[in-house]
Amino acid sequence: MANPLKTEVIRLYKNLLYLGREYPQGAAYFKQRLKSAFMKNKDVTDPEKIKQLVARGDHVIKELEALYFLRKYRAMKKRYYEPEK
Amino acid sequence: MSGRVLVGVKRVIDYAVKIRVKPDNTGVVTDGVKHSMNPFCEIAVEEAVKLKEKKLIKEVVAVSCGPQQSQETIRTALAMGADRGIHVDVSGKDYENLGPLQVSKILAALAKQEDAQLILLGKQAIDDDCNQTGQMTAALLDWPQGTFASEVSLEGDKINLVREIDGGLEHIKINTPAVITADLRLNTPRYATLPNIMKAKKKKIATVKPADLGVDVTSRLEVLKVEEPPQRQAGMKVETVEDLVVKLKEAGRV
Numbered sequence: 001m002a003n004p005l006k007t008e009v010i011r012l013y014k015n016l017l018y019l020g021r022e023y024p025q026g027a028a029y030f031k032q033r034l035k036s037a038f039m040k041n042k043d044v045t046d047p048e049k050i051k052q053l054v055a056r057g058d059h060v061i062k063e064l065e066a067l068y069f070l071r072k073y074r075a076m077k078k079r080y081y082e083p084e085k
Numbered sequence: 086m087s088g089r090v091l092v093g094v095k096r097v098i099d100y101a102v103k104i105r106v107k108p109d110n111t112g113v114v115t116d117g118v119k120h121s122m123n124p125f126c127e128i129a130v131e132e133a134v135k136l137k138e139k140k141l142i143k144e145v146v147a148v149s150c151g152p153q154q155s156q157e158t159i160r161t162a163l164a165m166g167a168d169r170g171i172h173v174d175v176s177g178k179d180y181e182n183l184g185p186l187q188v189s190k191i192l193a194a195l196a197k198q199e200d201a202q203l204i205l206l207g208k209q210a211i212d213d214d215c216n217q218t219g220q221m222t223a224a225l226l227d228w229p230q231g232t233f234a235s236e237v238s239l240e241g242d243k244i245n246l247v248r249e250i251d252g253g254l255e256h257i258k259i260n261t262p263a264v265i266t267a268d269l270r271l272n273t274p275r276y277a278t279l280p281n282i283m284k285a286k287k288k289k290i291a292t293v294k295p296a297d298l299g300v301d302v303t304s305r306l307e308v309l310k311v312e313e314p315p316q317r318q319a320g321m322k323v324e325t326v327e328d329l330v331v332k333l334k335e336a337g338r339v
Contacts, residue, residue, distance in 0.1 A: 011280075018279040024101075065276040075100055076124050076269050079211075 088143030125207025134166030163285035164277035182304035189221035219266035
């Protein structure tokens with residue numbers, strides 16, 4: 001694997017792992033799925049493909065952030081505000 | 086004007102955790118339970134950071150009152166974009182009895198010490214649901230207050246605010262310096278991602294004690310008992326409408 005891409009991939013993994021701590025179905029479940037997802041692609045060598053996969057990973061980060069925000073927002077809305085007619 | 090904003094952040098039990106009452110009914114189980122920043126405080130931090138990004142204010146200072154672990158909450162605020170933190174060290178019995186009155190006295194003292202132009206707080210904490218700290222702080226400082234803010238804009242040395250109230254939306258204009266408390270729809274807080282947390286480690290957190298600020302944290306309230314809400318009674322099935330009316334009359338509901 002080309003060196004700058006290696007740090008990219010490791011950075012992505014660490015960031016996803018950090019985000020996974022708050023995963024609704026449990027941090028352990030998330031870590032398992034994360035690891036297998038990365039392992040599945042461990043033999044990819046084409047830099048273009050690697051960049052695509054990293055971009056997909058960044059997209060997953062955004063989706064997780066959105067998921068966490070929506071969960072929290074909906075919980076707060078339900079607890080503190082009157083249901084809309 | 087210093088262009089400095091004080092943001093109060095509170096460490097509370099995470100919103101998603103199922104709360105359990107201690108067997109001796111003196112409080113809620115907190116040991117080993119996941120804690121995080123109060124959701125409304127996150128919104129307040131986000132608003133302060135947004136104001137700084139728009140270059141309307143110069144510095145965001147995150148403040149938290151509590152034991153050593155409160156520093157984690159300040160670190161989250163720093164990761165979201167605050168510039169530095171102040172940890173007001175309150176622990177043990179003092180912390181158990183810490184309420185809005187003491188916190189607002191602390192915030193008022195800090196606002197004067199730091200020459201703050203604006204204090205941003207969450208509208209209430211999800212653990213005690215007091216909804217008092219912002220209002221009390223404004224009163225102690227004799228500053229205007231914009232509570233339940235769902236929109237904030239700075240216009241010169243005044244603030245335009247939209248408040249979410251029971252009747253709808255209220256538009257007000259207040260002078261600075263002021264206290265604003267954030268409501269749910271003010272903004273969408275950014276997530277404190279790992280790279281931001283790493284960068285925030287370089288930012289400073291100063292520690293002070295309430296006594297250093299001349300604040301007495303003795304509480305005038307005493308918690309007598311904490312108990313769970315009554316269990317929901319099992320429902321009863323009835324065969325006919327007449328039976329339903331009889332049962333309702335028996336229960337004194339009709």
